[in-house]
Each structure stands twice: as structure tokens, then as C-alpha cells.
Amino acid sequence: MLYQIIIIIHIFLGIGIVGLVLMQQGKGADAGATFGGGASGSVFGAQGSASFLSRTTAIFATLFFITSLGLAVMGGYQGKKTDIVLESAPAAAEPAKSELPLPQSAAEVPAAVPGVVDAKIPEAPAIKEVEKPAAQ
Template identity: 30%
Template sequence: MSTVLLLIHVMIAMALVGVILLQRSEGGALGIGGGGGGGGAGFMTGRSAGDALTRATAILAACFFATSLTLSILASHNSASGPSIVPTSGGEGGLAPLAVPGESEPAAPAAPVAPSGPQVPQSN
């Protein structure tokens, strides 16, 4: 189910990119039918082509939004039952201490070590 929805989502995204690229940046449309001034000379006038592209963009954007929400809901339902790479129990921060071979219990954390850099004499 999620694979089919993901493929539909990708096709909607590609169609949305194509429709957006067809539009002019001035707010008009591409003028697909030619003859923008003639009263019915072309298939679509410039204004009707712009309205169609604007409507197609809005519809594709709504479909993209709906498939995005649906995919995120499906992913959250599937992740609750699936395995995770992040450990959920253990030591501090979710990490379990390492076990040393031959010992029955893991070793305790070592005490902090003082820095071993060059010592600077302090003047009074």
C-alpha cells in the first residue's frame, strides 16, 4: 500500500514541477494557443490558459499535501511495530556498558584521568 502511494506521490511531484515551470513569472500564463488578441482564433486565450495552469497547480498541490500526510501517518504506524537501530534500554543515555570476556559483570566506568600535557610553572 505504501509503495503504491509513494509512486503516486512521486508522479504528483513531477507533474507539479512541470506545471509550475509552464507558468510565466509575470503572473500570466504561457499563451498556449497562440493569437492572444484574437477573439477565438486560438484554442485557449492567454487568460484561460493561465486560469487552467493555476487551477492545475492548486489541485496538484492539494494532492501532494494529502499524499504527504498519508505517507507520514503510514510511516508512524509502521515504525511502532518495527525494529529500531536506537537502543531503548540500557545504561546512561541508552547505551549498555561493554562486557569484558572472562568477567561475569561489566566493568565499572573508570575514574577521570588528569590531563598529561606539559606542566606550566605558576608564578606568584
Template identity: 35%
Template sequence: MFTFLLVLHAIVAALMVTVILMQKSEGGGFTSGGSPSGLMSARGAADFLTRSTAILATLFIVMSIGLAVYAANRHSTAIDTSLQRMPAATAPVTSPATAPVPVVPLGGNSAAPATTSPAPAAAGNSSVPLAN
């Protein structure tokens, strides 16, 4: 039902665009001349196009509101759990205070092997030796 109404809405929109583009900007309407009476005269075409524009615009607005209400009320309230993530296995977490910290030599000797020492327990701890 929703798809049918949506296709009908698109057709109404296309018709409305077509009817609006057929009108002259000064209100002359469908033709540029002809007999002064009848539907296909300048005045008759303008009246026909004006009426059809008003009807199509009203239909477009009513269908827009109706489709919005219909779409808002057709949703499901059930929660789909088929894509729920499985809890990841937790690895043992080491405290940053006990993890070894690599010591970088200050002398610029890149050939010297880096040694590790325990990280300081506090931010201001200067008891950790630095390699020269």
C-alpha cells in the same frame, strides 16, 4: 500499497514542480503571445496552469497527510529480540583499595625498578612509603 502511494506522491510532486516552473512570474502563463482566445492563449494558459497548480497542490497535501497516517499505523508492536545482547561473563572485580599501586621514584632515576605497594585505604593516609 505504501510503495505505490509513495511513487504516486513523487510523481505528483514532480508534476507540481514542472507546472509551477512553467508559469511566468508576472502571471503570463505558458506562452508569450498568440491568439487572444483559446487554451493556448496567454490568459487560457495562465488559467490552466493556475488550476492545475491548485489541483496538484491539494493532491500533494492530501497524499502527504494520508501517507503519514498510513506509515504511523502500519508499524508492528512486537519486540524483536533477535539482536538482544547476551549478558557478558563478569570477571572478578578487585577493590581499588586493595589493588597494588606502582611507586614512581622521585629522584628521576629511570633505571631503578619500580616497586609496588598497597594503595592507601583513605585519601589522607600518609603511611604509604614513597621510594626515593
């Protein structure tokens, strides 16, 4: 349940960061304000909304980073046992049963394939020396 709550907060923080970044003015907009932009009558004071929006964006970004780390840590522990002491030893594996019948006596063992054991590897042909032409 806590995981879902953090995900919801994380999504709202992401949407908030996008909205705050879109509301901020670019650096080039400050030059236009010097020629009578009327920033002194704004809601946020003579300095404008830049410090308020940038500070709020920094806070949202920090919270977004913290929730990202929290979700990563919590996601890594999902489905894993946390107590090593309570883990049971793995069960002994039973030998695999063969579908082929095993021979019960030496009489049932098939004879070796004839010719395989007694086969000889042919020798490589002798290399003949080529006569070198006399140097002139």
C-alpha cells in the same frame, strides 16, 4: 503494498507540479499580451491558459500535500505494534554473572588496605596576620 503505491503517486504529483509551474507564464508576460499578443485565439480561450494551469497546479499541490501527510502517518506506524493488549510483559532480567570468583567464607575476604582507614587529614597551616602600615 499500499505504501509503495502512495509513494509512486506522490512522485508523479511532484513531477506534475514542477511541469505545470514551468509551463505557466510570469506576471510580467501579461503586459506584452495587451499590445497584440493574440491570446484570444489560444486553445484555452480569451482568458488564456493561466486559470487552467493555476487551477490544475492547485489541485496537484493539494493532492501532493494529502499524500505527504498519508506517507508521514503510515511511516510512523511501520514496525510498531498497534495492539497494547496482546503485548507480553517484559521477561525478568537475570542477574549478571560476574567473571570474578566470589568469596565463600569470611577467611577469603581480603583485609582492608592498611593506612587508608587510619589516615588523618593534615590541618591547614595557620594564617599569619600581616602588619598594616600606619596611615600617614
